[in-house]
Amino acid sequence: MSEEYSLEIVNPEKSFLLKDDVTEVVVPAYEGEIGILKDHISIISFLKPGIIKVFSKSGEDSYYVNDGIIEFKNNNLSILTSLILNLKDIDKGKISEIQKSAEEELGNSEISDQEKYLLDQKIEVLKSIN
Amino acid sequence: MASLDDLKKRISSVKSTQKITKAMKMVAAAKLRRAQESAEKGRPYSDKMNNIILNLSGGISDIENAPKLLSGTGEDKIHLCVVMTSDRGLCGGFNTNIIKKAKLYFQKILDEGKTLKIITVGTKGYDQLKRVYGDNIIERISFKESKNVNYFDADKVGKTVIEKFENKEFDVCVIFYNQFKNVITQIPQEQQIIPLKTTDEETNSSDDNYEFEPEEDEILSNLLPKNISTQIFKAMLENSASEQGSRMSAMDNATRNAGEMVDKLTIEYNRSRQAAITKELIEIISGAESL
Numbered sequence: 001m002s003e004e005y006s007l008e009i010v011n012p013e014k015s016f017l018l019k020d021d022v023t024e025v026v027v028p029a030y031e032g033e034i035g036i037l038k039d040h041i042s043i044i045s046f047l048k049p050g051i052i053k054v055f056s057k058s059g060e061d062s063y064y065v066n067d068g069i070i071e072f073k074n075n076n077l078s079i080l081t082s083l084i085l086n087l088k089d090i091d092k093g094k095i096s097e098i099q100k101s102a103e104e105e106l107g108n109s110e111i112s113d114q115e116k117y118l119l120d121q122k123i124e125v126l127k128s129i130n
Numbered sequence: 131m132a133s134l135d136d137l138k139k140r141i142s143s144v145k146s147t148q149k150i151t152k153a154m155k156m157v158a159a160a161k162l163r164r165a166q167e168s169a170e171k172g173r174p175y176s177d178k179m180n181n182i183i184l185n186l187s188g189g190i191s192d193i194e195n196a197p198k199l200l201s202g203t204g205e206d207k208i209h210l211c212v213v214m215t216s217d218r219g220l221c222g223g224f225n226t227n228i229i230k231k232a233k234l235y236f237q238k239i240l241d242e243g244k245t246l247k248i249i250t251v252g253t254k255g256y257d258q259l260k261r262v263y264g265d266n267i268i269e270r271i272s273f274k275e276s277k278n279v280n281y282f283d284a285d286k287v288g289k290t291v292i293e294k295f296e297n298k299e300f301d302v303c304v305i306f307y308n309q310f311k312n313v314i315t316q317i318p319q320e321q322q323i324i325p326l327k328t329t330d331e332e333t334n335s336s337d338d339n340y341e342f343e344p345e346e347d348e349i350l351s352n353l354l355p356k357n358i359s360t361q362i363f364k365a366m367l368e369n370s371a372s373e374q375g376s377r378m379s380a381m382d383n384a385t386r387n388a389g390e391m392v393d394k395l396t397i398e399y400n401r402s403r404q405a406a407i408t409k410e411l412i413e414i415i416s417g418a419e420s421l
Contacts, residue, residue: 010178012281012363014171030344043341044182046352069353071182073340078178082281 005038005075007054009063011084019056025077026053027070028125042073047081049122051129062087064129066098066122087129099126134406137399141392148388154220155381162313162374168279169310169367176364179357183326185340186350197347199292199354202325203301208245210300210324211235212291214307214365215255216373217274222380224308224316224373225254231318232306236263247300251287251366268299279366281359288359295324307365308372314379316372323361326354 007025009017026035028050036043047068054061068081085094099122105111106119132140187200213232215225239246248263250256250270259267269290273283291303303324308316342349 008174010175012172012175012284012360013168015174034343041341042339043343044186044349045343046349069179069182069349069356071178071185080175080178080182082285 003038007077009079009084011081016084021057022054024055036072036077038075040072044071048118050125095126095129099123134402137395141395144388144391148385151381151384155378155385158374158378158381162378165371165374169371172364172367176360179360183353183357197351197354199324200326205301208247208300209239210247210303212249212251212305213255214369215252217253217272219254221373221377224376227318228306228308229258231320235320279370281363284363284366285359287362291358292355305365307369310368310371310375313375316376323358
C-alpha cells in the first residue's frame with residue numbers, strides 16, 4: 001500500500017500548493033510539532049509561527065508560516081494560512097522586515113501573554129532562518 | 131436649428147467622449163480579468179474555512195458556552211451594517227444597487243425600532259449614504275491607496291468589527307456587497323456574519339470525530355475572528371470583480387450610445403448643409419429669372 005496522501009496549502013490570495021505524493025508533513029502546531037503520516041486520525045489544529053516541512057517522493061520542502069489552521073481528514077491535509085513563504089527562494093529583506101515589525105509589536109505593553117508568546121516564537125523562528 | 135458650426139463642434143465633442151469611454155472599457159476589461167482570477171483563487175480559502183467551522187460548530191455540544199461570535203449576544207437590538215462599495219464612479223449601477231439593497235435593510239431595522247450603525251467601506255457608499263443616514267455612520271474606511279485587494283486590508287476591517295463587537299457596540303453584523311456572477315450580472319448580497327449563520331442541514335453531516343488540539347472552544351474562539359476577516363476579504367474580491375465588470379458593460383453601452391449620437395448628428399449636419407446649398411441655388415436661379 002502506498003504511503004502517500006494529498007496536501008493542499010491555501011492562503012487568502014490563492015491555492016498555494018497542491019501535492020498528491022506527500023509522505024509526511026511536520027507542522028508547528030500550537031502545542032508542539034506534529035508529524036502527520038498517512039491514515040492519521042482526523043484532526044483540527046492551530047499553527048504557531050514556524051516551519052512546515054513537507055516530505056514527498058519528489059523531495060523535501062520547507063515553508064515558513066505566520067499562522068494557520070490545519071485540517072486532516074480522509075487522508076487530505078488542508079493548511080490555511082495568511083502568510084506562507086518558501087524557504088528556498090526566501091528574501092532576507094522580507095524576513096528582517098517581518099521580524100522587525102514583530103519586535104515592535106512585542107514592545108507594545110498592551111498585548112496579552114498569549115500574543116507575547118506567539119511573537120516570541122515568531123522572532124525566534126525568523127532568527128533561525130536568517 | 132443649430133448652425134453648421136455648432137453641429138460640427140458637437141460631433142467632435144461626442145467623438146472624443148467616445149474615445150474616453152472606449153479606453154475606460156479596455157482598462158476595465160483588463161482589470162476584470164485580473165480581479166476575476168483572484169476572486170476565483172480566493173474561493174478555496176474561504177470555502178475551506180467555512181467547512182472547518184461547520185465541522186467544528188457541529189461538534190459543539192454546549193451551546194450556552196459557545197463563543198459569542200458564533201451564538202450572538204442573545205439580543206437583537208443594535209445592527210451594524212458594513213456597506214462595501216467602490217472608490218471610483220462611472221461603473222453603472224454597481225454602487226447604486228448595493229446602496230438600494232442596504233437602504234431597504236436599514237428601513238426595516240429602523241421600522242422595527244432597532245438601532246442602526248453603519249460602517250462604509252469605499253468612498254462612493256459614504257457619499258450616497260451621508261445625506262440620509264449621516265448620523266448612523268460610525269466609521270468610514272477607504273482603500274484608495276492600495277492598488278489590489280489584499281488580505282491585510284480585509285483584516286483591518288475585520289479587526290474593527292470584532293473590536294466593536296467585544297465592546298458590545300452591536301449585536302448583529304451584516305455585510306453588503308455585490309456578488310460577481312458574470313460581466314453583465316452582479317447580484318447585491320446581504321450576508322450576516324455575526325452571529326454566524328450556519329445552514330442547518332449541513333451541520334451534522336460529518337459523522338467522524340475530530341481530534342482537537344488545543345480544545346474545541348479555544349480553536350473556535352481563534353477561528354471565528356479569522357473567519358470574519360476571510361468573509362470580508364471574499365466580499366472585497368467579489369466586489370472588485372463586480373466593479374470592473376459593471377464598469378466594462380457601462381462603458382460599452384456608453385461607447386455604443388456615443389456612436390449612435392455621432393451618426394444622428396452627422397445626418398443632421400449633412401441635411402442642413404444640403405439645405406443651405408439648395409437655398410443658395412434657389413436664390414441664384416430666382417435672381418437670374420427676374421432679370
